[in-house]
Amino acid sequence: MRLAFVGKGGVGKSAIAGTFCRALARQGHPVLAIDSDPLPGLAFSLGLTISDAPLPDEAIEDKPEGEEGPRYRLRAGLTAADAIDQYAATAPDGVRFLQFGKHRGSTGRGLFRSQFAFRQILRELPEDRWNIVGDLPGGTRQPFTGWGDYARLILIVVEPTAKSMLTARRLSRLALDEEHPRQIVAVVNKAREAGDVKTVEERTGLEVVGAVPWDVAFAEAEEKMAAPIDLAPGSAAVKAVESLVEQLSAERIS
Amino acid sequence: MRVAVVGKGGSGKTTTSAIVARTMARHGATVVALDCDSNPNLGLSLGVGDFETERLESMRESLDEGGEEHAPGWDDLIARFGSDAPDGVRLAVVSRIDNPSPG
């Protein structure tokens, strides 16, 4: 499966995506976790102690003068699949993690080169090798401007609050794209009341495929910069993400 | 006085901005609240509601697309593309939907 988590800032995309990746990997599926946020947040939720993983300079070359195409690209002979094998970080349960570096004050040329290679990998990676799970930046700015094109399933993470539901309505409009047909559904997060799922369904018009309760264990994992699935394996929120994985892998993995 | 509120996603920027704006207005200041987010939702925190928040956004989009004549100056912009929020705060949406992809 190829899916991406989107939603308003702070709704819990990274916490859910990280837990989702680990749970999917435990079922025996190869998982590639993708973070395209220049202020990345997925690595800790996966159980890594790094926050970013830029592609090294040696993996990238300048486009030769006069040739068509993007300014930088993977070095000649290095396929997208090789680049993952060689350069993606390895998280617990064998999850591989691809990211392009992060903003550190100045916008370095290295970051820019790494971003080009990152996007090339996502364009060219063969469909059958990896399950791809993406964590996109919050809000409506990045997701549907070419950064989430790999996703066949868009999971809009929605808190049952007015601002989050407004954002979800915008995202579901932006996600409609004839060139990239995909399914768009919602996951309710930080649910506190029985009526939350119904509220989100009514006010976003989206099918809700999962509901993750508000759970202090998730907040504590964040404070300790650890993966919820390691720190609070039996918590209600982790269990809810695990059942989302079961449901989606039963339905959508061929 | 000109204040900008920044921080991590979901940390409370919009909520804080709205409370600061309305509190200053209640103390007698003339306040313009600018929503600079490409996903504007300051209207909800200020209390103008879903409908008005979405109306301001579509007005902003039509300005970007050339469907509206550009206002000549700051005052005109705030008058034509803003909305009245409680306590006399004037809300305007100023973000553009940029394409952030490299290349």
Ligand SMILES: Nc1ncnc2c1ncn2[C@@H]1O[C@H](COP(=O)(O)OP(=O)(O)OP(=O)(O)O)[C@@H](O)[C@H]1O
């Ligand atoms: N179900 C939950 N219960 C309690 N706290 C949660 C839950 N889900 C997420 N959180 C907390 O909410 C905060 C934001 O979560 P997270 O960083 O995953 O959101 P995000 O959508 O990725 O944010 P950003 O837009 O900045 O990338 C964190 O402190 C996290 O621990």
Ligand SMILES: Nc1ncnc2c1ncn2[C@@H]1O[C@H](COP(=O)(O)OP(=O)(O)OP(=O)(O)O)[C@@H](O)[C@H]1O
């Ligand atoms: N002090 C607080 N106590 C409880 N909830 C709060 C507090 N401050 C903000 N919130 C809630 O946190 C959520 C996120 O707040 P808000 O939308 O203001 O953040 P933001 O930084 O503007 O997010 P974004 O990055 O999406 O623009 C909202 O549901 C808001 O009601």
Ligand SMILES: [Mg+2]
């Ligand atoms: Mg995040």
Ligand SMILES: [Mg+2]
């Ligand atoms: Mg905000």
